[in-house]
Amino acid sequence: MAIKAPRIEPLDILLPAEPLLMMGAGPVPIPARVAHANSIVINHLGETLARVIAQVQSMARYVFQTESPWILGVAGPGSAAMEMSITNLVWPGTKVLAVRNGYFSERFAEMARRVGGDVTTLDVPLGEVIDLAQLEEALERVRPAVLTVAHGETSSTTFNHHLADIARLARKAGCLVVADAVCTLSTTPLLMDAWDVDVVVTGGQKGLSSIPGVSLIALSQRAWDRIESRPADPPHWCLDAKLAAQFWHHASYHYTAPTSGILALHEALHLICQETLERRFARHAGCSTAMQRAIEALGLTLYGQPASRLHSVIGIEVPAGIDRRQVCAHISARYRVEISGSFGLDIVRIGQMGEQCRAHHLFRTLHAFGSTMRDLGAQVDLPAAAAELERTLQRMHDDVI
Incomplete structure (x- = not known):
């Protein structure tokens, strides 16, 4: 039947x-220009989108406050950008130190475990920020290759306001810093280059006032060098940063990009630059x-x-x-x-x-x-x-x- x-x-x-x-x-209310852009569909491999992407990258460098060329988009929520950072920088046996003071910072730790990372969590009471002396001791004890932290932990409304100091200590210990800035990017100062933060991830639907489902990740040259030195391809094909770079830097096919969402993101970034x-x-x-x-x-x-x-x-x-x-x-x-x-x-x-x-x-x-x-x-x-x-x-x- x-x-x-x-x-x-x-x-x-x-x-x-x-x-x-x-x-x-x-998600947050979106401006009319962003909503209109999200209603337009264009060719995902055409010259027009290539020009749009070049402008998205240029505006994103201003918003991230970085001169790094490694700006990539992610067809997914902010969590997909988080996972792109982890799945490319962490492989079996990689030591990861996760600063945990809420739900989203724990998500970093869980993602790292799932790709085989040797994860140590540094627990902070909810509503509080990490004590720098405690962090320095943990870095010395664990000797991680990657440290993860939520700049803004929305689950507990906690602001890890000394991200610059966290990055300084991590650099001294020789590890990369990955920061979740979904709710803080463009809402509060975050100076990626000046603070020596290696990876910053964000989603469209919070600080940027764009649509859910299209995200951004910015990587330092140090982070990119580690990706290039991976002993094997990352386990997630869609989130392979090197494959994504072929699209975002060379207009080569990776998968059908969310063109409407990229146009919306363009307009959201443009409004930030104008303001x-x-x-x-x-x-x-x-x-x-x-x-x-x-x-x-x-x-x-x-x-x-x-x-x-x-x-x-x-x-x-x-x-x-x-x-x-x-x-x-x-x-x-x-x-x-x-x-x-x-x-x-x-x-x-x-x-x-x-x-x-x-x-x-x-x-x-x-x-x-x-x-x-x-x-x-x-x-x-x-x-x-x-x-x-x-x-x-x-x-x-x-x-x-």
């Missing part, structure tokens, strides 16, 4: 009539500071120590008696704003990345969040929070936000 076609709801029925404002830990990193960093720092002060004015507590809090994703402790999952469901259903839960912590998370850092989005989100907490029985002062948000934003230049 032939299988009959299923009866399903079309998207205009399945999706809400009013789109949700995406204010969680990603400039200096102004973008100021916008993110100012908007996040304003939202953090407003949350405290509500009467709620921010997660983590101030020095180790991300600008790009802030964590908020949920008052006793309120379920964080109920908070996320209520704010979405009633106020049409999407925020994120957590990875086991009793917090909710609000994103402050790219297009999320606009004054009108902040006010709408604060109202929705404060109202949700009040609806669920928390004692909050929403007028005081709104006044604090307005006061802090007014101290910033109008053209920053």
